[in-house]
Amino acid sequence: MTSIDYQQTRRFKLKKFATEGAGRLIIFLIGSVVLWAFISAFVVERPDRYLPSPLSVILSSADMLYKGSLLSFYSDTLFRLVFGGSIGILIGIPVGLLLGLNRTVADMFYPLLNFFQSVSGIAIFPVIVIWFGNSDTTVLIVILYTSFFPITFNVLSGVRAVPVRYIQAARTLGASRMQVVRDVLLPGAMPSIAVGTRLSIGFAWRAVIAGEMLAGRPGLGNMIFSGQEFDNTAQIILGMVMIGITWIVLDHFLLRPLEADTIERWGLVQR
């Protein structure tokens, strides 16, 4: 195969990652930990309060793992994210599609969706608390709200963005309304569904953490918040690292590839 074809194969990319990417990653990780330990030990006064050493964070995590609390917090948070996020997305996609079908309806709802997309779930939070108190329901509603609007908005835009000539082409082949939706609009909206999903999960993830902090429900967010309350800075750092890693794994290894593959597969249509 030619040089260009070879570069595109998964094998080559994997090999490049293994030699270049993974090497860099390892250096990055080791370097960060060393820098961290250095700052913690020599630069900061009272490290246990302000910047605990990597070692104390590891010990703290081992301790929490042992007690089972770490896993329980983590699963609580993830459950809320997946549950709330999925419902928001599963409702959002059909709503976006339906609204997008008719030009007038779409034009009507576009500004409204755009508006609510910018009223963040966090700003909404106090309102929800007044209605439902500091409960799991509150956090769930906030997540639902946060994940619903980005995807609905994106899907609506995506459906509207399908070039008219594709619809016309289908019509000239004798497609009925239903068939146009199934064969042209739905595939045409796939890229925006993928993008909207990534956005929704992203916003929802931030909302989960904030919601747990604010409502005091058990989970990662609450873990780092109570770490601050009980002067356990190592717990805070542990939580932050877990949040960062979870998002990296979620975004770079799940959501982005999903989006890229979807766009590659369906992406004959601009978004």
Added chain:
Amino acid sequence: MSGEAKLIIQDLCHHYPDEYTGESVHALEGINLQVYDNEFVAIVGPSGCGKTTLLNIVAGLLPYREGRAMVDGVDIRGPGPDRGVVFQEHAILPWRTVARNIGHGLELQRVPKEETRRRVQEYIDLVGLTGFENRYPHELSGGMKQRVAVARTLCADPVIMLMDEPFAAVDAQTRITLQDELNRIVMATRKTILFITHSVEEAAFLGDRCIVFSRRPGRIKTEIKIDIPREERVWSKMATNPKFTEARDEILRLVRQEVTVDDEH
């Protein structure tokens, strides 16, 4: 053509490690070349023969270790305004208007605004872009962008102008137009030019001398002089001029030799 050699290359060799396999690629071997004042030298050869590498070395964008390369008696050590380059992808800045792109060289040399404006207008008219001074590159066609690139390089008044397959990316019609225009510009400005192409027709049409490169490792296979005054280098006349057709056929034959040897592998 005066007797002064503007560009002197002696025994130039170049190797580089291949990005993917790590093996050493022998790009150039024993290049000896001189380009004289007001000459138009065209370098032609099969793909991968190292002609672009040579141009990059002369431009100062690629460091070399073996051999010598000098412009106006000074060793080449890096890019500079004495060796202007017209790139294949034109490389004009998308965020500057036509006028500001063309005047960029003068701006970098801190030439006063009034003079810059005057000279820029001169070159805009020379390349036939009058009226487009305030357009942005994305509003122009491929041929027009390339004209901006040529005007930009000319305006900076280099000692030698290096052109790296500048017309390869435009369609055939535009290419012919641009070639005619380049001749006109050369007549008007009397610039010294080193021109890389893989089109034999283009090399013979434009070049006073055509240097034929061998396939990798690039060596100078031979040199063909084309003794036709620039005023007569018009496509309508050239097609019937035996000096042109013979030279072109000879170059083609030589290049074919290099390519066919490749095919046998």
Added chain:
Amino acid sequence: MTTLSKVSIAIQKRFGRQRLRKTILGSIPFIVLISLWELNTHFVWFEPIEIPPLSHVWEAIFFLQSDCPGFVAAFEGHYECQLSNHILSSLGRVVLAGVVGIPCGIAFGILAGMNRVVSGYLEPVGIFMNSVSGIAWIPLAIVWFGVGWETTLFIMLNTIFWLIFFNTMMGVRAVPKVLVHGVQTMGGSYLDTIRHVYFPGAMPAIITGMRMSLGFGWRALIAAEMIGGDSGLGFMIFVSAVEFKTEEVFLGVILISLIYLISDRWMLVPLEKWTIERWGLVWKPT
């Protein structure tokens, strides 16, 4: 033709028929919502404590400012001018964090992006720092700075810096090297390549970074004010929620959204148009 149709045609000509149509259609849902809101007040489907009357929300503005001695005093932050104080605090943090964070992010981003090796190593750093969302930094910031404006400012600054740094760095990296070569072969110096090539070339990425940092940063700021602040809009709505003063909460939420919409729509989008659209560039955000 009747006067009505004459007027109608004139309006359509002036504003553009499509734009007019979209504006009118788009406002219908809002009008419906507000009508439903008013109807709720009338029919009391939900208690006033859950959904306060529109008029109460409006009056809350004046109630909060009631002891405020005057416009000048409000501007200077007199302690009785509650609402304006909160607004000014939040906005002030945004401005301060922006003024410091954006240039720093751009400067470091350009320097890092110009060098392939450096940007290769800093890319994971940028990815990680942007993955720990601004909100997750709040408890740590409270440990370091205590509850107060330092925490909220830090959160906003942190969010802005890392987003702009990373976007700028990637944008600079994506600038075609041939453009740099073009400037070098005309005698451009190192500084010239930064000013004339890297910075404008990375502009789409920088502006995307600015829009993202406004969006994420504003949210993080509100959350920071709720959790670890002592002033600002976030603080105000949180405290009002605790005291069940729903009309103040509604007011706060509306103000929060309006500020975001105005800054995005009327500041950043025009900035985008003025640069990258004019230059014909498009950047797909990472």
